[in-house]
Amino acid sequence: MDRKRISIGLGAAWLVCVAALAFFLYYGQKYLLCFREQQQMFFFDWRYVSGLLAEPGGFSVLCARFLTQFFRPLWVGPVVTSLLAGGSAWFIWKSMERTGAGWEVFPLSFLAPAFGIVSLLDVQYFYQGLVALFLASAALSFYNRCACRKGSARVGLGSVLVLALFLLAGPVALLFGVSALVCDLVAMRRRRGGSVLMPVLAVSIGWLSVLCGSVPTMRYSCTPAFYYELMSPGIPFIHNLSWILLPVSLVAGLLSKVAGKRGTFFKVLTCAFALILVVIPFRISYFRTLNRDLMRFCRMEVLASRQDWNGIIRICSHDVRSLDDLNYLNLALAEKGILQDDLFKYPQAGPESLIVDEKSESAIDMLRLSHILFSMGNMAAAQSMAFNANQAFANNPSMLKILVQVDLMRGTYDVARKNIGLLKKSLNYRSWARDQERFLDNDALLEKDPVLGNGRRDFPEDGDFVLRSSAFDDLRRIVKVNPDDLKARQYALAYMMLSGNSD
Amino acid sequence: MKRLAVFLVLGLIFLSCDRQVRIDGSLGTDPGIYPDYAGVTIPSNIAPLNFSYLGDGEVRLLVEGAFGTRWIKSRKGLFSFGLNRWRKMLDKCKGSDLTLTVVVKKEGRWQAFNPFSITVSDSQVDPYLAFRLLPPGYQGWYEMGIYQRDLESYSQKAIYRNVLTQRNCVNCHSFRDRDPGNMLFHARERFAGTVMVRDGEVRKLNTKTDSTISALVYPYWHPSGKYVAFSVNETHQSFFNHDPNRIEVFDAASDVVVLDTETNEIAYSPLTRSPEAFETFPTFSPDGRSLYFCSAKAVSPMPKEYSEVKYSLCRISFDPESFSFGDTVDTLYSAPLNGKSVSFPRISPDGKLLVFTLSGYGNFSIWHKDADLWAADLESGEPYPLDRLNSENVESYHSWSGNSKWLVFSSRRGDGLYTRPYLACFGPDGKPSKPFLLPQRNPLKYYSELMVSFNIPEFVSGKVRVGKHRISSVLRNTEGTNVTVKAE
Numbered sequence: 001m002d003r004k005r006i007s008i009g010l011g012a013a014w015l016v017c018v019a020a021l022a023f024f025l026y027y028g029q030k031y032l033l034c035f036r037e038q039q040q041m042f043f044f045d046w047r048y049v050s051g052l053l054a055e056p057g058g059f060s061v062l063c064a065r066f067l068t069q070f071f072r073p074l075w076v077g078p079v080v081t082s083l084l085a086g087g088s089a090w091f092i093w094k095s096m097e098r099t100g101a102g103w104e105v106f107p108l109s110f111l112a113p114a115f116g117i118v119s120l121l122d123v124q125y126f127y128q129g130l131v132a133l134f135l136a137s138a139a140l141s142f143y144n145r146c147a148c149r150k151g152s153a154r155v156g157l158g159s160v161l162v163l164a165l166f167l168l169a170g171p172v173a174l175l176f177g178v179s180a181l182v183c184d185l186v187a188m189r190r191r192r193g194g195s196v197l198m199p200v201l202a203v204s205i206g207w208l209s210v211l212c213g214s215v216p217t218m219r220y221s222c223t224p225a226f227y228y229e230l231m232s233p234g235i236p237f238i239h240n241l242s243w244i245l246l247p248v249s250l251v252a253g254l255l256s257k258v259a260g261k262r263g264t265f266f267k268v269l270t271c272a273f274a275l276i277l278v279v280i281p282f283r284i285s286y287f288r289t290l291n292r293d294l295m296r297f298c299r300m301e302v303l304a305s306r307q308d309w310n311g312i313i314r315i316c317s318h319d320v321r322s323l324d325d326l327n328y329l330n331l332a333l334a335e336k337g338i339l340q341d342d343l344f345k346y347p348q349a350g351p352e353s354l355i356v357d358e359k360s361e362s363a364i365d366m367l368r369l370s371h372i373l374f375s376m377g378n379m380a381a382a383q384s385m386a387f388n389a390n391q392a393f394a395n396n397p398s399m400l401k402i403l404v405q406v407d408l409m410r411g412t413y414d415v416a417r418k419n420i421g422l423l424k425k426s427l428n429y430r431s432w433a434r435d436q437e438r439f440l441d442n443d444a445l446l447e448k449d450p451v452l453g454n455g456r457r458d459f460p461e462d463g464d465f466v467l468r469s470s471a472f473d474d475l476r477r478i479v480k481v482n483p484d485d486l487k488a489r490q491y492a493l494a495y496m497m498l499s500g501n502s503d
Numbered sequence: 504m505k506r507l508a509v510f511l512v513l514g515l516i517f518l519s520c521d522r523q524v525r526i527d528g529s530l531g532t533d534p535g536i537y538p539d540y541a542g543v544t545i546p547s548n549i550a551p552l553n554f555s556y557l558g559d560g561e562v563r564l565l566v567e568g569a570f571g572t573r574w575i576k577s578r579k580g581l582f583s584f585g586l587n588r589w590r591k592m593l594d595k596c597k598g599s600d601l602t603l604t605v606v607v608k609k610e611g612r613w614q615a616f617n618p619f620s621i622t623v624s625d626s627q628v629d630p631y632l633a634f635r636l637l638p639p640g641y642q643g644w645y646e647m648g649i650y651q652r653d654l655e656s657y658s659q660k661a662i663y664r665n666v667l668t669q670r671n672c673v674n675c676h677s678f679r680d681r682d683p684g685n686m687l688f689h690a691r692e693r694f695a696g697t698v699m700v701r702d703g704e705v706r707k708l709n710t711k712t713d714s715t716i717s718a719l720v721y722p723y724w725h726p727s728g729k730y731v732a733f734s735v736n737e738t739h740q741s742f743f744n745h746d747p748n749r750i751e752v753f754d755a756a757s758d759v760v761v762l763d764t765e766t767n768e769i770a771y772s773p774l775t776r777s778p779e780a781f782e783t784f785p786t787f788s789p790d791g792r793s794l795y796f797c798s799a800k801a802v803s804p805m806p807k808e809y810s811e812v813k814y815s816l817c818r819i820s821f822d823p824e825s826f827s828f829g830d831t832v833d834t835l836y837s838a839p840l841n842g843k844s845v846s847f848p849r850i851s852p853d854g855k856l857l858v859f860t861l862s863g864y865g866n867f868s869i870w871h872k873d874a875d876l877w878a879a880d881l882e883s884g885e886p887y888p889l890d891r892l893n894s895e896n897v898e899s900y901h902s903w904s905g906n907s908k909w910l911v912f913s914s915r916r917g918d919g920l921y922t923r924p925y926l927a928c929f930g931p932d933g934k935p936s937k938p939f940l941l942p943q944r945n946p947l948k949y950y951s952e953l954m955v956s957f958n959i960p961e962f963v964s965g966k967v968r969v970g971k972h973r974i975s976s977v978l979r980n981t982e983g984t985n986v987t988v989k990a991e
Contacts, residue, residue: 047952213971216667217979231670233693361642380749384742388643414918421952465741465751465806474744 006103010093017110018086021117025078028290029121033077035298036068036127038305041395043425056209057128057170057226060135064128069427081120084134085113091137092249095179098144099187101253104267107274108249113137114282115242119224121289123298125239129227132169133242136176139165143180151191154184158198166205170226174202175243182247186254238289252277296321297364300328304371305398309335316346324368326353330494331372339490343497351472351499354491358471363392370402373471377458377478377488379406381466395422397429404436409455413440457482522574524563526604527612534558534605534616537947541619544928544936546628546909547597548655551584552621552939555947561608565615568602568623570595581945586656596623622936624928628909629681629962630655632924632941633662635674639920639956642740647955649676649688651967657944662967667975668694676959677731679724680852681905683967687722687731694978701728701764705973707983708767714988715769716756723786727823731762732785732794733769741806752867753812755805757781759796763826768989772828774819781812783866784846787821789854794821794828797845797866799838810864813838816845816857826989835879836886844868847900850881851907856933857881858889858910860899869899869913869922876901876912880933891935892927902961910935911960923950924960 025033042065043049052058067084071077093109116133119125139161147154158180166173177198184192206221215221216230224243228235255270303311309332316329329346330353333339355372357365366389373382383406390399400419407416417440423433439446447453460477467474472495478485479492533541535557545552556562556577564575564582570592575582584592592601604618632654637647648664665673672691679685687699696707697719710719710733719733736757743749759775759782762768775782775796785796797814805812816836820829836845836859846868848859857879860868868874875893879886892898894916901912908929913922917940927938941957943949 045952211970211972213661213664213667213975216669216975230666231693233669366643380742380744384642387638387640391638391640391643391645394645412919415920418918418921418951418954422954459745462744463746463810464744466744468741468806477744 010103010106013106014086014090014093017089018082021085022078022082025081025117026075029081029295030074030078031299031302032121032123032295033081034071034074034302035123036077037071037428038301038396038398039123039393040065040068040127041397041426042066042069043422044427045425048425056166056214056221057132057168057172059168060128060132060170060172061126063131064126067131068127072428081117081130084130085110085117088113088116088130088134088137091134091141092246094141095137095144095183096250096253098147099183099250099253100257102256102267104270105253105256105274107271107278108252110278111249111281112242112246114278115238115245115285118282118285118289119239119242121286121291122236122239123294124229124232125224125235126227126229128169129224129239129242132172132227133175133246135169136165136172136179137246139176140179140183143176144183147183147187147189151189151194154189155191155194155197158195159201162198162202163205166202166209171202171206171220171222171224172243173205174199174222175246177202179247179250182250186250236289238285241285293322294364297324297368300325301364301367301398304328304331304368307335309333320347323349323352323356327356327368327372330354331375334375334487334490334494337486337490339487340493343494348498351495353498354494355471359467361388363389366392367396367399370399374402374405375487376471376475376491377455377482377485378466378471378474379409379455379458381471381474382406384466397423397426401429401432404433405452405455408436408439408446408452409459411443411456416440454482454485458485458488522563522576524574524606524608524613526565526606526615528614530607530609530614530616532616533619534607536605538940538950540621540939542621542937543939544622544624545593545939546624546626546654546926546928547593548627548630549593549926550654550656550942551586551589552942553581553583553944553946555945556580556582556605556607557947558607563606563613565604565606565618566592566601567604568592568596569599581947583944593623598625599623624908626906626908626928628654628906628926629904629964631683631963631966632911632960633676633678633963633967634924634960635676635958636955637958638954639922644672645670647673649673651963652941653966657942661971662969663688663698663971663974667971668978671695674959675720675722676961677722677724678961678963679728680726681962681964682728683963683965684969685724685728686967687724689718689720690978691718696978696983698974698977699764700969700974703969705969705977707977707981708986709983710762710769710986712769712986712988715760716758719760719762719769719986721784725761725787725821725823726789726791729764730787730823730826731764732759732787732796733762734759734783734785734796736783739806747872748870750870751806751809751865752870753805753809753865754781754783755803756801757783759783759785759794761785761794761821761826762986763989766989767984767986769986770826770828770989772819774828774830774832781814781866782817783814784848786848786850788850789852791823792821794819795835795848795850795857797848798832799844799866812866813842813844813864814846814866815839816848816859835884846874849901849903851903851929852905853907855881855907856929858901858903860901861888869897871899872896872915872919874899878933889935892925892938897922900959904962905964909962911962912938913957913960914938917950920956921950921953922956922958924957 052062089110116130162173162177180198181195184195209215209221220226224239225235312332366385370386386399386402390396404419420433423429458478460481475492478488536554540552562577566573600620600622602618605616606613632652635649649662652659671693676688689697697710715735716737717735720736721734723732737755740752760769760771781799795818798817799812799814802808802811815838818833843861844864846860846866850857861877862868862871862874874897876889876898877886897915911926924941925938927935929935
């Protein structure tokens with residue numbers, strides 16, 4: 001086959017793989033990716049941008065947050081993610097090609113990006129991990145493209161790329177350094193021994209960044225742990241695989257040197273074998289890493305944050321899996337004003353069907369609890385919970401919205417103004433925040449608003465603490481002080497029905 | 504090249520002329536500015552007090568003083584003094600006033616607001632301010648850190664950030680007599696321990712013992728550096744349903760103890776560890792011979808009776824040579840008699856004034872809107888409110904400069920939630936001047952967008968040089984030294 005036909009064929013194969021990946025992600029991971037829009041926020045603000053850029057790897061964080069803000073439509077996350085992974089694969093392939101690999105090992109270029117996607121199944125693994133892999137692959141491709149230079153110039157270029165990558169994308173610079181060394185060894189380039197300098201430089205920069213106090217330890221400055229939630233004591237091994245498999249796939253390019261000496265049939269066999277090497281481990285790892293409870297939570301949370309109550313009811317009408325599901329279902333029914341009527345159309349499990357683990361300090365639980373407490377009219381508890389959840393996620397737009405609303409209800413307008421100012425710097429919540437500005441310092445208008453006015457009347461006139469005994473004790477006081485709050489009243493009646501208590 | 508230089512000089516002359524305007528009349532009103540720096544007294548080494556005019560239109564600022572006059576053109580309402588020019592200006596104006604006049608263009612005419620003055624004190628303030636930046640949290644946080652701000656410029660650097668130790672809580676930083684080489688702070692949850700820096704050496708202490716109710720909490724260094732007084736507290740936090748204070752932090756039990764930093768032993772007096780009382784917020788006198796603390800009659804059940812807990816200000820003698828306490832406790836401010844509660848007693852280094860926070864009840868005055876700063880002349884013992892420092896909102900934590908002239912305190916007066924540091928000058932009569940907000944390059948933008956509180960502002964006499972990595976290594980990699988209780 002001539003080179004042109006091979007290139008066209010590989011381009012077509014790449015397109016098919018990326019499209020297949022996008023469909024796979026859409027059907028399997030769309031809510032999880034959509035939740036990333038809630039998990040990280042991008043602000044159009046120079047201080048925010050410059051603050052991130054000043055940190056090692058800040059550019060990848062910035063890119064990740066910029067991209068995830070577009071993930072609100074369900075199809076965008078899968079498409080962008082498959083393009084990023086596909087882009088990485090293409091750049092890896094270009095590097096493999098430069099080291100003498102033939103078309104028959106093309107599927108191996110997807111090995112590392114595929115595991116990058118597996119990592120995204122864990123919400124504690126940040127999206128910047130995939131962005132960093134993309135940047136490292138692009139740098140590697142560029143390095144290999146320029147690899148015809150003299151040995152010292154090549155290593156010089158590689159060293160510059162290592163430094164730039166560390167600043168822009170963090171420890172992925174080491175992955176690049178190791179991969180570049182592997183490429184030089186596989187391609188038997190001149191003065192390849194000098195290429196050891198690149199990984200050594202990456203480790204040295206990492207060590208310096210630790211000494212400067214920019215990165216906690218060498219584990220963070222040299223491994224994918226950098227892209228994992230810092231609060232976690234350890235990172236699951238699966239997240240290291242995309243890094244391990246990138247140099248491995250480059251070495252595996254040697255296979256084609258063996259295959260190249262045989263006929264086309266053997267090449268096709270090698271290609272099929274390479275495809276199996278990618279697909280089967282990916283499939284096994286994907287389904288082993290997949291956390292169905294987390295997927296379910298993300299789906300519910302995405303729908304709740306969009307106030308898509310019909311969506312929640314539709315899902316739960318044929319499939320209620322847990323008390324959390326029931327909490328979301330009953331929240332949706334309450335928001336639609338049919339909790340009292342439709343309560344027993346669905347399987348219920350006592351008062352905990354309305355709110356469970358109400359004092360939980362888990363970040364994920366706090367998101368659910370904030371929505372429910374807000375709907376119950378327990379505004380102070382919702383505020384406390386939303387604040388803590390917002391902190392746990394380092395800005396979550398749904399929680400910021402609750403904080404704005406409760407501060408407006410309380411009349412603490414200066415605080416509300418700050419959070420409105422923050423939301424105004426975001427793409428998706430700018431118009432909502434601008435709309436809330438009309439309530440600032442305008443008690444008369446606020447009290448006429450069905451949500452804010454009603455919420456203001458929900459605060460019990462006593463000096464007691466929220467959730468001191470239970471959410472239902474608080475609910476009694478709310479209904480007493482504001483009997484016109486339909487949602488609180490429905491929740492109170494539902495509680496009585498579910499607990500068999502008619503007091 | 505010559506032509507370029509001529510153009511540059513002409514351009515500079517044009518720009519400087521452009522700033523100066525002819526004042527056509529007076530508006531007879533005060534200008535709306537942020538921060539309110541009108542009538543404040545400032546140390547002669549403070550960073551430029553940039554401020555914003557809050558109205559619309561084209562504005563200029565006329566600055567007059569012993570240095571001469573200067574016109575400043577605003578950028579989007581912000582008046583910025585250059586750092587070097589500001590320093591020269593303050594150098595020439597020590598002990599005198601700067602007069603500032605905001606001039607606004609209205610209907611084509613330049614009209615002046617009422618001028619206001621800034622008094623430049625002869626004295627300087629310690630060059631650094633250390634504080635913790637954290638969300639005004641109910642319980643959660645993501646990032647927090649202890650920072651140091653160069654008060655002579657706008658430079659701010661982290662002393663420690665919790666990202667280095669898995670986002671744990673770092674709190675209660677304290678310096679021995681404002682010495683940057685001798686400090687401590689606590690780390691909680693992950694990698695817990697007390698980080699003790701002594702003459703640059705960093706170590707970790709495990710401060711929970713079997714016979715104390717908690718790890719060591721609120722610290723205060725003995726002037727010798729050999730001892731540190733702490734409280735031990737069983738602290739709880741609850742969120743109000745409908746109360747302007749939002750949060751109540753209360754102790755269900757607390758005691759005061761003193762740590763010997765050389766032997767790592769703690770000692771206490773039965774009078775600072777009474778089961779009938781909650782003792783907290785210890786402070787040594789500048790001569791190191793007295794230990795001041797707050798004490799309230801123990802109340803239960805908590806939190807039901809939280810508003811019944813009122814702390815008196817007490818004093819017990821302390822003998823640093825024998826590491827022992829006196830036999831009697833003096834009450835300097837009686838909560839039962841006055842109906843108010845004392846927190847954060849702090850004595851000026853010259854030993855003349857004691858400033859404390861007074862609120863309706865409890866000890867966590869940082870969340871009490873009625874919390875105000877009071878002072879007591881230690882000779883007469885008479886307490887009086889520091890009205891010029893107080894506002895309708897919270898005034899709480901405070902600390903003294905080394906020369907006893909300046910006090911920094913935290914206040915929520917800005918927006919009711921986020922604490923900000925204010926500085927004030929104390930005169931020989933023990934009365935403070937009007938306080939001023941910590942200067943920033945663009946204070947309006949900075950403070951309106953900053954989503955964290957300044958916590959525990961403490962003056963420091965120099966830059967803290969111990970590296971973040973050394974601290975995190977000690978926290979992560981060392982077992983720490985166990986603190987023990989001194990045998991009776």
